[in-house]
Amino acid sequence: MSVLTVVLAQDGDVKRMSLETLARGRDVAQKAGTAHHAVVVDADPARISGQLAGLGVSTLFGVTMPAGEALLARPFCEAIEAAARKADAQLVLMPSAEATKEVLGALAVRLDATAVPDVSAFEWTSAGIEAVRPVMTAKFNSTIKARGERFVVTVRSGTVTAESNAEGHPPDVVHVSLDGNDASVAQDARLKELISAISDTVDLNEARVVIAAGRGVEHEAAKQLILDLADVMGGAVGASRGTVLSGMFPHTALVGQTGRVVTPDVYVAIGISGAVQHLAGMSGSKIIVAINKDANAPIFEHATYGLVGDLNDILPPLIDALRRIAEPA
Amino acid sequence: MNFTVCIKQVPDVDVPAHILNGEIVQKTPRLILNVYDATALEEALVITEAEGGEVDVVLIGPEKAREAIRKALAMGADRGTHILVEHAEQLDAHAVSRILAAYFRTVPHEAILCGKQAQDTDSGLTGTMLAELLSLPYVSNAVGIYIDGNELVVTRQGDTSQEIVQLPVPGLVACSNNMNDPRIPNLGSIMRSKRKPVTTLTLSDLGLEGDFGPEYTPRVQVTSYQDLPARPPATIWEEETPAMVSNLTQVLVEDARVI
Ligand SMILES: Cc1cc2nc3c(=O)[nH]c(=O)nc-3n(C[C@H](O)[C@H](O)[C@H](O)COP(=O)(O)OP(=O)(O)OC[C@H]3O[C@@H](n4cnc5c(N)ncnc54)[C@H](O)[C@@H]3O)c2cc1C
Ligand SMILES: Nc1ncnc2c1ncn2[C@@H]1O[C@H](COP(=O)(O)O)[C@@H](O)[C@H]1O
Numbered sequence: 001m002s003v004l005t006v007v008l009a010q011d012g013d014v015k016r017m018s019l020e021t022l023a024r025g026r027d028v029a030q031k032a033g034t035a036h037h038a039v040v041v042d043a044d045p046a047r048i049s050g051q052l053a054g055l056g057v058s059t060l061f062g063v064t065m066p067a068g069e070a071l072l073a074r075p076f077c078e079a080i081e082a083a084a085r086k087a088d089a090q091l092v093l094m095p096s097a098e099a100t101k102e103v104l105g106a107l108a109v110r111l112d113a114t115a116v117p118d119v120s121a122f123e124w125t126s127a128g129i130e131a132v133r134p135v136m137t138a139k140f141n142s143t144i145k146a147r148g149e150r151f152v153v154t155v156r157s158g159t160v161t162a163e164s165n166a167e168g169h170p171p172d173v174v175h176v177s178l179d180g181n182d183a184s185v186a187q188d189a190r191l192k193e194l195i196s197a198i199s200d201t202v203d204l205n206e207a208r209v210v211i212a213a214g215r216g217v218e219h220e221a222a223k224q225l226i227l228d229l230a231d232v233m234g235g236a237v238g239a240s241r242g243t244v245l246s247g248m249f250p251h252t253a254l255v256g257q258t259g260r261v262v263t264p265d266v267y268v269a270i271g272i273s274g275a276v277q278h279l280a281g282m283s284g285s286k287i288i289v290a291i292n293k294d295a296n297a298p299i300f301e302h303a304t305y306g307l308v309g310d311l312n313d314i315l316p317p318l319i320d321a322l323r324r325i326a327e328p329a
Numbered sequence: 330m331n332f333t334v335c336i337k338q339v340p341d342v343d344v345p346a347h348i349l350n351g352e353i354v355q356k357t358p359r360l361i362l363n364v365y366d367a368t369a370l371e372e373a374l375v376i377t378e379a380e381g382g383e384v385d386v387v388l389i390g391p392e393k394a395r396e397a398i399r400k401a402l403a404m405g406a407d408r409g410t411h412i413l414v415e416h417a418e419q420l421d422a423h424a425v426s427r428i429l430a431a432y433f434r435t436v437p438h439e440a441i442l443c444g445k446q447a448q449d450t451d452s453g454l455t456g457t458m459l460a461e462l463l464s465l466p467y468v469s470n471a472v473g474i475y476i477d478g479n480e481l482v483v484t485r486q487g488d489t490s491q492e493i494v495q496l497p498v499p500g501l502v503a504c505s506n507n508m509n510d511p512r513i514p515n516l517g518s519i520m521r522s523k524r525k526p527v528t529t530l531t532l533s534d535l536g537l538e539g540d541f542g543p544e545y546t547p548r549v550q551v552t553s554y555q556d557l558p559a560r561p562p563a564t565i566w567e568e569e570t571p572a573m574v575s576n577l578t579q580v581l582v583e584d585a586r587v588i
Binding site: 010071072073074097098099101102103104105106108109110114115116117118132133134135136137138139140141142143144145146147148187188189190191192193194195196203205208209232233234241244245251252254257258260265266276283286287288289295300301302303304305306307308309313314317318321322325326 | 340342343346348353422423426445448449450451452453454455456457458459460461462466467468469470472482485486487488489490491492493494495496497500505506507546548549550551552553554555556557558560561563564565566567570571573574575576577578580581582584585587588
């Protein structure tokens with residue numbers, strides 16, 4: 001019996017949301033008096049181990065897989081399943097991300113586990129799981145009770161404090177190989193092409209600061225202001241649906257119900273009205289700054305600080321002022 | 330290629346709502362076709378209009394949910410199947426996916442489309458559970474689909490990349506809404522759709538009355554609803570630009586410490 005936390009890494013670096021989930025896994029296992037293990041699916045699982053020191057992980061199950069293959073549902077799901085069986089896991093914890101949403105339902109079926117998506121808080125007792133998770137496009141929260149023998153739970157980012165590189169031993173790595181003869185699916189999906197996001201920008205989910213552009217950002221000059229502000233604040237660039245559909249920003253930048261859920265320290269919403277579907281992706285940010293020329297825009301009801309005015313007037317002096325502080329002459 | 334789209338009727342989240350005694354209350358509740366399912370249907374219609382094939386829809390829900398099937402037929406689907414379950418609100422993804430799986434075991438199917446998630450449950454589980462139960466290859470969070478020979482080519486939006494995946498059929502795709510804008514049926518198509526067939530099935534027709542009848546205790550059950558945690562009160566500045574810029578700069582540097 002154990003708790004198994006799924007670790008997501010990008011090019012060998014454990015993602016912040018995984019450190020958060022690991023911290024949660026450690027605490028839950030400790031309370032239940034069970035072991036805490038982790039699993040990573042990576043081109044070289046051993047390179048992950050050192051980053052898990054101090055997170056109370058006994059064994060790191062490593063499944064060696066090239067990054068391209070791990071993006072496909074079936075191999076990724078099989079890898080986690082194999083580790084869950086090795087670890088005799090009663091509770092599998094994963095950070096809530098597109099990669100894990102892709103397999104959560106299938107994994108639950110394979111393990112005959114109860115799936116509990118996207119929790120912000122949860123308790124695990126002999127009665128099952130009690131958790132808080134969003135409903136109605138994240139307009140409200142619900143408290144749920146889940147029953148079953150085993151559970152797979154995904155944890156919303158930003159709901160636990162990440163702890164990394166604390167003192168302690170890195171976990172031992174146990175390699176898990178897939179038997180490769182999973183014949184349940186006659187013909188499987190194959191990766192045809194991988195389109196990577198521009199890699200010189202900060203990853204949205206990892207970022208402490210997100211500068212998000214909405215339909216109020218109407219032209220290239222305004223887009224440049226967004227990029228400049230992101231640059232001076234060391235932030236990642238986010239976008240609303242309008243600016244993604246117009247092609248001004250890539251799909252990977254989309255924040256919201258269809259896009260990603262981000263919880264940075266500072267979220268700057270620029271020319272964004274604050275539709276529920278957008279709020280669903282950013283309302284958990286610590287500080288929300290809204291810049292909008294319409295004083296009645298709903299975004300102001302959710303903001304920590306609001307500036308009523310034209311973004312084309314406000315951003316240039318703001319960028320200048322911040323630059324002067326960041327890079328004193 | 331033939332498509333079957335799994336559709337759900339859900340409350341419209343754009344209608345104002347509040348919490349009363351742990352329940353969500355809408356003054357003027359309105360039920361709609363789940364937007365992600367409308368997108369999935371639109372995609373199936375566009376593909377079959379160009380390449381041939383038929384489009385079926387299947388829905389699990391009470392009598393009232395028939396409206397969503399009618400909407401789908403008016404948009405252009407050829408046929409509907411209504412799995413009539415009056416206590417549908419009690420069903421979780423575990424139950425819904427098993428009922429759909431039982432249904433698909435009784436009918437021929439090629440491309441099955443689902444929405445990425447239901448706008449009321451926010452769960453996003455049914456599609457991948459169904460694929461696994463039917464041992465089908467699948468892709469979720471699709472933002473584009475086209476046909477290549479007898480396979481589908483699906484563009485999936487991942488965390489930091491887009492993956493283009495070759496998907497054999499029978500296979501399942503769970504759709505994001507960043508794929509198309511669902512059409513709004515005109516009066517003509519609404520009138521024509523009234524003649525389209527809708528088959529009604531019950532849980533006992535699928536041999537599932539014992540498993541998912543009114544006695545079913547969901548694996549995941551909501552005990553109460555709450556407002557989101559309150560945010561700190563807002564400070565709104567509506568002043569001359571230099572004053573607002575200086576206020577914000579001070580906040581970013583001193584409170585947020587991000588510079
Ligand atoms: C199922 C579903 C899922 C969805 N998922 C998402 C999602 O994940 N993410 C998402 O963002 N949306 C999503 N949407 C769309 C969402 O409902 C809104 O349509 C969208 O968020 C609006 O984007 P916006 O705020 O940029 O544009 P608008 O609503 O058009 O707002 C533009 C704002 O900019 C302001 N403005 C204009 N010019 C200026 C200026 N010069 N200076 C300052 N302010 C200015 C205006 O006052 C206005 O408030 C979804 C919708 C559905 C139905
Ligand atoms: N009652 C239902 N009837 C038919 N399809 C459904 C039903 N509930 C969910 N689905 C499908 O499963 C998808 C995901 O739903 P969910 O797992 O509840 O988020 C929806 O977008 C639909 O395509």
